[in-house]
Amino acid sequence: MTNLFFEKPILNSPYAYPSRHWELDKNGQPTQQIIERRRRAEFTDVWQMQDDFAERVQEAFDKMIEQATNH
Numbered sequence: 001m002t003n004l005f006f007e008k009p010i011l012n013s014p015y016a017y018p019s020r021h022w023e024l025d026k027n028g029q030p031t032q033q034i035i036e037r038r039r040r041a042e043f044t045d046v047w048q049m050q051d052d053f054a055e056r057v058q059e060a061f062d063k064m065i066e067q068a069t070n071h
Contacts, residue, residue, distance in 0.1 A: 005030035 005022050011034065012018040021039040023031045028049065 003030070004032055 009022070011020050011022065018038045020034055020036045023033040023035050025031050
């Protein structure tokens with residue numbers, strides 16, 4: 001399956017007011033949908049995203065170890 005977001009990440013002209021954007025889910029991942037309006041301005045806490053990701057990886061690892069030792 002092709003990922004259009006990565007094939008064409010830039011949708012707007014650098015010389016015109018932005019008129020559309022790629023929709024992102026609650027985790028900041030592209031949904032492959034183009035929204036026909038300007039994106040709402042907001043800040044992203046990259047450090048928090050990194051911490052959240054590390055926590056999810058640790059939880060998955062712990063679950064995997066638990067399943068492996070219970071069999």
